[in-house]
Amino acid sequence: MTMDTLVRGDDDKTQRLVALAATLGAQNFAPRAARYDREASFPTENYRDLRDAGFLGLCVPERHGGLGADYRTYCLVAAELGRHCGATALTFNMHVCTALWTGALADDLKMTAAQRASHETRRAAHFRRMVEDGAIFSQPFSEGGAAAAGKAPFGTIATKVDGGYRINGKKIFASLAGSADYYGVLCTEDKPTLRQTDTLYLAVPATAAGVAVVGDWDPLGMRGTVSRNLVFTDVFVPDDAELMPRGVYFQAAMRWPHMFLTLAPTYMGLAQAAYDFTVRYLRGEQPGTPPVKRRMYPTKQIAVAEMHVKLEQTRALFERVIGEARVDPDKAARLRAYAAQYTIMENANEIARLALRTCGGQAMLKSLALERIYRDSRCGSLMLPWTAELCLDRLGREALYEAGETDDS
Ligand SMILES: Cc1cc2nc3c(=O)[nH]c(=O)nc-3n(C[C@H](O)[C@H](O)[C@H](O)COP(=O)(O)OP(=O)(O)OC[C@H]3O[C@@H](n4cnc5c(N)ncnc54)[C@H](O)[C@@H]3O)c2cc1C
Numbered sequence: 500m501t502m503d504t505l506v507r508g509d510d511d512k513t514q515r516l517v518a519l520a521a522t523l524g525a526q527n528f529a530p531r532a533a534r535y536d537r538e539a540s541f542p543t544e545n546y547r548d549l550r551d552a553g554f555l556g557l558c559v560p561e562r563h564g565g566l567g568a569d570y571r572t573y574c575l576v577a578a579e580l581g582r583h584c585g586a587t588a589l590t591f592n593m594h595v596c597t598a599l600w601t602g603a604l605a606d607d608l609k610m611t612a613a614q615r616a617s618h619e620t621r622r623a624a625h626f627r628r629m630v631e632d633g634a635i636f637s638q639p640f641s642e643g644g645a646a647a648a649g650k651a652p653f654g655t656i657a658t659k660v661d662g663g664y665r666i667n668g669k670k671i672f673a674s675l676a677g678s679a680d681y682y683g684v685l686c687t688e689d690k691p692t693l694r695q696t697d698t699l700y701l702a703v704p705a706t707a708a709g710v711a712v713v714g715d716w717d718p719l720g721m722r723g724t725v726s727r728n729l730v731f732t733d734v735f736v737p738d739d740a741e742l743m744p745r746g747v748y749f750q751a752a753m754r755w756p757h758m759f760l761t762l763a764p765t766y767m768g769l770a771q772a773a774y775d776f777t778v779r780y781l782r783g784e785q786p787g788t789p790p791v792k793r794r795m796y797p798t799k800q801i802a803v804a805e806m807h808v809k810l811e812q813t814r815a816l817f818e819r820v821i822g823e824a825r826v827d828p829d830k831a832a833r834l835r836a837y838a839a840q841y842t843i844m845e846n847a848n849e850i851a852r853l854a855l856r857t858c859g860g861q862a863m864l865k866s867l868a869l870e871r872i873y874r875d876s877r878c879g880s881l882m883l884p885w886t887a888e889l890c891l892d893r894l895g896r897e898a899l900y901e902a903g904e905t906d907d908s
Pocket residue numbers: 593637638639640641642643644645647648650671672673674675720721724726878880881882883884886887888889892
């Protein structure tokens with residue numbers, strides 16, 4: 500098994516973290532992936548390894564005891580993990596992005612001096628939980644309506660009460676349900692008119708009274724994410740549960756669009772994994788299969804060449820956009836981010852499909868990883884707010900209209 504990493508980082512720290520992710524992924528996560536998939540169980544052992552490696556603090560700033568990885572480094576690490584266990588990489592995204600958004604991303608956003616001061620105190624406590632207590636955070640946003648697509652206020656309501664908020668509502672597809680220590684819940688503040696600008700982002704302890712994990716989890720792919728539903732009934736959280744000050748999440752969504760691109764690295768890793776599998780298989784080197792070579796057939800060579808072209812196209816866009824993430828990107832960078840998300844999510848599944856067709860029937864047996872990679876790769880295009888459909892929707896509209904333009908006379 501080669502330890503070649505997907506993309507070489509350009510500084511020592513990035514290289515070291517990506518190499519560590521590659522080692523953890525190949526040695527620890529890959530051998531466990533089939534079991535989590537079969538059982539649809541959460542990769543608890545992998546999280547123990549991530550904690551021991553300090554990765555629960557990956558994007559926690561160094562002055563708060565974390566590893567201080569930036570956006571790009573996180574994306575490269577996540578892609579490495581995705582090569583070996585999609586469900587671990589996808590759920591790790593929810594945890595790490597909580598730190599990234601609360602940390603480096605929030606530093607780019609406008610806040611009053613009072614908001615900045617209270618945010619500094621509150622995030623220090625959240626970071627301490629991640630770094631010192633090994634607490635895992637998740638991001639249950641989806642509700643089954645238009646809110647997670649960014650088109651309506653969240654239906655989960657936070658009512659201001661003495662010393663905090665009382666939360667009521669339901670989240671669907673809550674990855675890490677039952678395994679996270681804190682659910683980073685997006686709610687709308689209870690006012691006569693519900694508005695997106697009143698979105699609150701609150702860390703709800705999993706043990707808080709009124710939190711319930713409900714429903715089954717038996718999906719096609721990404722089974723180890725255990726994305727069951729969460730119900731919040733009169734759940735009280737104190738004011739310092741805020742992960743961002745009131746209104747700042749909405750500002751982030753408007754001004755830092757690459758925050759929604761962070762699911763894509765997992766699928767970049769899956770695309771690479773499908774390609775790697777194919778090369779090993781055709782060379783007769785795939786563990787668990789007889790050492791039969793199939794590489795001498797021209798049809799196989801052409802198929803691998805096509806997969807390689809598609810993989811390089813995908814990776815080129817991936818590498819470019821993860822270096823462009825910043826506050827208020829220009830229009831070209833914003834549109835490229837949508838194009839990259841669409842490309843990575845769709846091509847991951849397309850490359851996995853080509854891998855199965857090229858390797859043949861024996862390669863789709865559940866004893867081999869390709870069958871799982873194929874199913875996992877199908878899920879990327881479905882993830883809100885940037886589903887493949889909504890990326891096209893945004894791209895078409897924003898390419899043809901400048902902000903504020905309409906055709907109304
Ligand atoms: C493996 C997995 C893990 C997940 N983990 C999480 C998680 O941790 N946290 C979380 O919050 N969510 C998570 N999700 C949920 C995901 O982000 C979506 O919310 C979910 O897949 C949407 O499913 P739905 O059928 O309710 O979509 P619907 O809302 O019914 O939408 C169906 C499709 O219609 C399109 N669409 C939706 N709204 C609009 C609109 N307003 N205009 C035009 N088109 C629209 C989109 O393309 C969408 O894919 C996860 C999903 C999967 C598959």
